[in-house]
Amino acid sequence: MGFGCGAGDLFSLEKLERDGCVEYRFSSTRWLITTAEIHMRTQVGIIGAGPAGLFLSLLLQRIGIESVVLELHSRQYVEERIRAGVLEHGTVQLMRELGIGERLNKQGLEHGGIELRFGGRGHRIDFRELTGGKSVTIYAQHEVIKDLIAARLKAKKPIIFEAQDVSVDGLGGDTPSINFRANGVAEKLECDFIAGCDGFHGVCRTSIPSEALTIYDREYPFGWLGILAQAPPSSHELIYAHHDRGFALLSMRSPEISRLYLQCEPDEDIAQWPDARIWEELHKRFATTDGGKLTEGPVIQKGVTGMRSFVTEPMQYGKLLLAGDAAHIVPPTGAKGLNLAVADVRVLAQALGDFYENGKTQILERYSDICLRRVWKVQRFSWWMTSLLHRFADASAFDHKRQVAELDYVTSSRAAAQTLAENYVGLPMEFYE
Numbered sequence: 001m002g003f004g005c006g007a008g009d010l011f012s013l014e015k016l017e018r019d020g021c022v023e024y025r026f027s028s029t030r031w032l033i034t035t036a037e038i039h040m041r042t043q044v045g046i047i048g049a050g051p052a053g054l055f056l057s058l059l060l061q062r063i064g065i066e067s068v069v070l071e072l073h074s075r076q077y078v079e080e081r082i083r084a085g086v087l088e089h090g091t092v093q094l095m096r097e098l099g100i101g102e103r104l105n106k107q108g109l110e111h112g113g114i115e116l117r118f119g120g121r122g123h124r125i126d127f128r129e130l131t132g133g134k135s136v137t138i139y140a141q142h143e144v145i146k147d148l149i150a151a152r153l154k155a156k157k158p159i160i161f162e163a164q165d166v167s168v169d170g171l172g173g174d175t176p177s178i179n180f181r182a183n184g185v186a187e188k189l190e191c192d193f194i195a196g197c198d199g200f201h202g203v204c205r206t207s208i209p210s211e212a213l214t215i216y217d218r219e220y221p222f223g224w225l226g227i228l229a230q231a232p233p234s235s236h237e238l239i240y241a242h243h244d245r246g247f248a249l250l251s252m253r254s255p256e257i258s259r260l261y262l263q264c265e266p267d268e269d270i271a272q273w274p275d276a277r278i279w280e281e282l283h284k285r286f287a288t289t290d291g292g293k294l295t296e297g298p299v300i301q302k303g304v305t306g307m308r309s310f311v312t313e314p315m316q317y318g319k320l321l322l323a324g325d326a327a328h329i330v331p332p333t334g335a336k337g338l339n340l341a342v343a344d345v346r347v348l349a350q351a352l353g354d355f356y357e358n359g360k361t362q363i364l365e366r367y368s369d370i371c372l373r374r375v376w377k378v379q380r381f382s383w384w385m386t387s388l389l390h391r392f393a394d395a396s397a398f399d400h401k402r403q404v405a406e407l408d409y410v411t412s413s414r415a416a417a418q419t420l421a422e423n424y425v426g427l428p429m430e431f432y433e
């Protein structure tokens with residue numbers, strides 16, 4: 001089992017022998033080790049070292065609450081997984097507050113707006129002007145993950161990578177636990193609470209009896225073919241392009257690396273898309289009447305992503321609290337998935353803080369209701385951006401005209417542009433008593 005670095009990098013632990021067991025203390029987390037099974041105890045067991053789980057661990061650490069993070073994959077895998085790239089204003093501020101803003105400050109690309117391109121012309125939505133100075137920052141999710149892991153390990157707090165066969169138990173009682181295997185050894189982590197931060201395909205949501213949950217689900221009849229290209233971005237800011245051939249998005253990861261997406265079939269065969277075909281299609285969808293050009297470069301990664309909207313209600317069951325993609329999925333058009341995961345765990349950390357510090361359960365009991373208010377607003381925005389910009393195969397001529405009229409309205413009415421801007425930079429966080 002690797003505490004921290006995945007490959008057996010064990011920090012020095014305090015060792016106490018008693019009652020036939022060896023007890024290891026790691027801060028206030030205890031491992032009771034017998035020959036057959038290892039028992040551990042912590043306050044909050046966190047399943048998943050994605051943005052939700054890792055941000056939660058740091059937020060809890062800041063207020064003196066102990067946690068153990070369990071992750072299915074290796075450290076290298078999670079630090080290299082290519083995903084989101086747009087951080088809301090509040091997510092950036094939180095990283096700075098948590099003391100993990102150093103690389104973000106150097107490498108993050110702050111954007112004060114986006115371009116909506118349709119009818120061959122670009123229209124800028126000026127976030128700073130429309131939101132009282134707010135912006136978004138382009139900083140890849142895997143870089144955020146590296147910063148979070150480094151901070152957690154620097155504080156000598158445990159992350160158990162490559163945890164196998166993770167399951168949860170005793171959710172309705174006082175001592176829920178997480179069972180898992182590490183290096184072939186069966187282990188049990190006893191906790192006060194379990195945070196289910198294990199993403200859409202994790203085990204936490206599916207451990208809740210189905211009759212206790214209501215699921216809201218919508219699949220879209222298209223996907224995104226995404227590439228990373230070794231090419232300087234052709235625009236300083238993101239371009240969302242509406243085109244008769246389908247939607248396209250120009251984004252970036254750094255001044256040298258472009259991230260580009262094309263609307264495609266949900267089950268598109270990537271083998272049918274050699275690089276030359278991808279560039280040809282991108283050129284068509286981003287074409288402007290003034291002859292603006294896309295910069296090409298070697299494609300270093302490509303893949304197809306499906307699009308869905310998904311919400312689980314409630315987001316808690318007994319001592320299990322779901323956060324992030326484990327509870328909800330948004331289509332990526334609004335760039336919200338990572339940011340919504342962060343918003344959930346901010347509420348969760350506040351609720352747990354109130355419980356441990358003041359013995360109060362009011363916020364904990366309302367955790368799901370509090371989160372779902374924001375979740376549904378973000379669902380609405382992500383659905384709206386998706387509907388505004390994509391080509392729907394069954395759309396009538398009327399639908400098409402209405403869609404273009406809406407783009408025209410959003411880019412010509414201050415009120416409409418402001419609605420887009422305040423949602424894109426992130427709705428304010430609300431805190432509860």
Ligand SMILES: Cc1cc2nc3c(=O)[nH]c(=O)nc-3n(C[C@H](O)[C@H](O)[C@H](O)COP(=O)(O)OP(=O)(O)OC[C@H]3O[C@@H](n4cnc5c(N)ncnc54)[C@H](O)[C@@H]3O)c2cc1C
Nearest residue numbers: 048050051052072084085198199324325335336337338339
């Ligand atoms: C192509 C793409 C582009 C995106 N673009 C954006 C964007 O621009 N902006 C944005 O905000 N969001 C974006 N998103 C969404 C964003 O990446 C996710 O919403 C975000 O990763 C959710 O974080 P999470 O921690 O809830 O879940 P995850 O990141 O999925 O983390 C869950 C973790 O749990 C682990 N795990 C799973 N099962 C188990 C188990 N049984 N035991 C232990 N661990 C387990 C997983 O390995 C993973 O590390 C994008 C997503 C994709 C796919």
